[in-house]
Amino acid sequence: MLSRAGGAGLKGVVIAMKRILPTALIALSFCGVPAPFALAQSTDAEIPEMPAACSVTDASEFIRAVVCDDPAYGQEEFIAAGRAACGEALPCGAWIWRDAADAPEEAPDNHDGLTQDEVTSASGVWVAEQKNFISIEKVKD
Numbered sequence: 001m002l003s004r005a006g007g008a009g010l011k012g013v014v015i016a017m018k019r020i021l022p023t024a025l026i027a028l029s030f031c032g033v034p035a036p037f038a039l040a041q042s043t044d045a046e047i048p049e050m051p052a053a054c055s056v057t058d059a060s061e062f063i064r065a066v067v068c069d070d071p072a073y074g075q076e077e078f079i080a081a082g083r084a085a086c087g088e089a090l091p092c093g094a095w096i097w098r099d100a101a102d103a104p105e106e107a108p109d110n111h112d113g114l115t116q117d118e119v120t121s122a123s124g125v126w127v128a129e130q131k132n133f134i135s136i137e138k139v140k141d
Contacts, residue, residue, distance in 0.1 A: 047083055047084060047087055047088065048080040048083055048084050049084060050080070050081060050084040050085070051068065051070075051073065051077045051080050051084075053068055053069055053070035053073060053077075054066055054068035054069075054070075054073070054077065054080075054081040054084075054096075055067055056085045056094075057105075057107075058104070058105065058106050058107040059107050060106075060109050060110075061109065062089075062091055062092060062093060062109065062110055063092075063093050063094075063095065063107040063108055063109070063110065063111065063113070064082075064085040064086060064092065064093070064094040064095070064107060065095055065097075065103045065104055065106075065107045066081050066082065066085050066094050066095065066096045066097070066103075067096075067097050067098070067099070067100045067103050068081050068096055068097075068123070069098060069099065069100070071098070073098075075124075075133060075135060078096050078123060078124055078126070078133060078135075079126060079133045081094065081096055081126070082094035082096060082125070082126020082128070082133060083126060083128070085126070086126060089128065090128055090129050091128065092126075092127075092128035092129070093111055093125050093126065093127055093128070094125065094126040094128070095114065095118070095122050095124075095125045096122060096124055096125065096126070097118075097121060097122050097123060098123055099121075102117075102118065102121035102122070103118070104118055111125075119136070120136070122136050123135070123136060124136050
C-alpha cells in the first residue's frame with residue numbers, strides 16, 4: 001500500500017515509478033535478486049509471431065503501443081506480443097493495453113511520455129533489454 005508522502009499522491013507515485021523502474025530492473029538483474037511476483041522473464045531466443053488478437057498501433061524509436069483485445073489473453077500472450085513488437089530492437093518497451101481507447105494515439109519517445117491514465121490503464125510493459133514483462137494490475141479494495 002502506498003501512502004501520500006508529501007502530498008504527491010498517485011501522480012507522484014507514477015512519476016517516481018517511471019523514473020526508477022528501469023534502474024531497479026537493472027539492479028535486480030545484476031545482483032541476482034529474484035524478480036518480484038509481477039515480473040515474468042522470457043528465456044526464448046526466437047522472436048514469436050504477434051498473437052492474433054494483438055497489434056502494434058504505433059511505434060517510436062524506443063516505445064511500442066500494443067493493443068490485445070481478446071479478454072482471454074493473459075501474461076503469456078502479452079509477453080509474446082511484447083517480444084514480437086520489439087523484435088530485436090534494444091532498448092525497447094512494448095506497452096500493452098486491452099482497449100485501443102486507453103492506448104496513446106502516438107507512441108511517445110520514451111516511457112516518461114505516457115500519461116498517468118495511459119500507464120494505469122495498461123495491462124503491462126515488455127522491457128526487451130531485460131527480457132521482463134511487468135504486469136500492471138488494479139488494486140482491489
